[in-house]
Amino acid sequence: MQIKEKFFTKKKLTQSATQFAINHLYPLLDKTPEQEGKPFIQPYPMVPYINSKQIGWTHYGVMIPDLAPPHRFFSIMSIIGMPGALAFDTDHALVGSPRRNATVVTGTAATHPNLFRGYSIDRDCDMRADGSLIRFGQDLTITGSYPDYHVSANYAGFELEIDIHNTDKVTWFVKTPIYDHLSLLSTYTGFLTWQGERQAISGLCTFEYAASVSPYLLQDKPLNDALKIPLDFFTYQIINLDQDTQILFNQTQINGVTALSQAFLRSMDSYNQTYKAEFEVQTYQPELAVAPDGVQMKLPKTFTWQVYDQDRIILTIHAEVDTAFTYGLGSGYVGGYAYTGQRNGEAISGRGYIEYIDRR
Numbered sequence: 001m002q003i004k005e006k007f008f009t010k011k012k013l014t015q016s017a018t019q020f021a022i023n024h025l026y027p028l029l030d031k032t033p034e035q036e037g038k039p040f041i042q043p044y045p046m047v048p049y050i051n052s053k054q055i056g057w058t059h060y061g062v063m064i065p066d067l068a069p070p071h072r073f074f075s076i077m078s079i080i081g082m083p084g085a086l087a088f089d090t091d092h093a094l095v096g097s098p099r100r101n102a103t104v105v106t107g108t109a110a111t112h113p114n115l116f117r118g119y120s121i122d123r124d125c126d127m128r129a130d131g132s133l134i135r136f137g138q139d140l141t142i143t144g145s146y147p148d149y150h151v152s153a154n155y156a157g158f159e160l161e162i163d164i165h166n167t168d169k170v171t172w173f174v175k176t177p178i179y180d181h182l183s184l185l186s187t188y189t190g191f192l193t194w195q196g197e198r199q200a201i202s203g204l205c206t207f208e209y210a211a212s213v214s215p216y217l218l219q220d221k222p223l224n225d226a227l228k229i230p231l232d233f234f235t236y237q238i239i240n241l242d243q244d245t246q247i248l249f250n251q252t253q254i255n256g257v258t259a260l261s262q263a264f265l266r267s268m269d270s271y272n273q274t275y276k277a278e279f280e281v282q283t284y285q286p287e288l289a290v291a292p293d294g295v296q297m298k299l300p301k302t303f304t305w306q307v308y309d310q311d312r313i314i315l316t317i318h319a320e321v322d323t324a325f326t327y328g329l330g331s332g333y334v335g336g337y338a339y340t341g342q343r344n345g346e347a348i349s350g351r352g353y354i355e356y357i358d359r360r
Contacts, residue, residue, distance in 0.1 A: 029176040035172045040166075056083075061208035062074075070108075070110040077104070077355065078104045080127070082101060084223060085229040089228060091222050095120045107155075109323035114155055115156060119136050148164070159193040160190070169271055179213065182209055184207045232254065237354045240350070244269065245267040275309055279304070280303060285300070319338070333355070338351055
């Protein structure tokens with residue numbers, strides 16, 4: 001009993017310290033409010049920084065939330081280097097040191113369980129210093145520069161070729177002197193081929209980039225979990241509300257304390273607006289997911305979002321996951337869902353994309 005009391009006392013103290021940092025220290029660094037409702041200003045280097053002494057990891061992502069069956073969604077979530085965070089480090093996938101390692105999860109509902117893979121930056125990848133070429137083995141290539149990119153994917157009988165055009169509608173999840181994380185509202189057009197059938201695709205997507213310091217800048221060796229940044233819960237979701245409008249959702253917890261729970265609304269003719277959002281899992285999948293390293297995780301089956309403009313609910317989502325969850329979003333998973341709900345009193349329905357990690 002005494003051991004339990006000491007454990008809970010210690011956890012309460014660390015959570016209090018985390019809450020203080022979130023409420024009082026982080027706002028001193030946070031520059032996202034200054035970017036609200038503004039265009040993406042150029043030049044801004046979206047480059048891999050693989051040899052930087054100041055940047056420890058970067059991220060490139062492309063997400064399409066609403067493909068037709070059987071694919072449902074397409075996503076690329078790559079991490080170049082390792083963040084040094086509990087939720088996102090994948091020590092079991094290291095094929096080099098943390099700074100010289102890259103991981104990718106990419107695919108659709110149909111390609112499950114493919115593809116998650118670790119790559120040696122030096123042996124398997126080609127990453128140009130200017131960001132014009134980002135290649136992961138023979139599986140995935142991103143070429144171009146803002147505002148136009150091309151994505152090629154080829155694995156497990158799946159092929160995708162799309163052209164992406166970034167708008168200047170940017171969402172800044174994080175903007176600090178040591179960590180930037182952004183999402184650009186984008187359009188795509190191209191095709192995918194699966195089991196010999198070629199399908200033309202087009203619509204709204206996201207193009208995402210992040211760059212940050214990491215503890216592996218100090219020592220390029222794997223860290224014990226107890227020494228990693230205690231980011232222990234993360235969900236990120238995307239819905240195209242119509243052919244011009246996109247909403248993003250994010251809830252992040254550090255040491256069990258909510259650091260962020262927001263929705264981000266943008267469209268082809270309007271810049272990002274950020275709102276308070278509440279996320280609640282209603283039911284979980286009947287079986288625990290088991291990762292390649294043996295970590296077990298509860299994954300959601302049904303959940304809700306409520307989005308607030310001050311005290312007024314402007315959007316409600318009721319979602320049910322209807323695809324398999326594919327492993328590889330850090331130590332978590334990606335999938336797709338169907339939703340119904342209301343936006344400003346009007347009924348809405350469609351599809352969404354979900355990223356989910358729960359290491360609490």
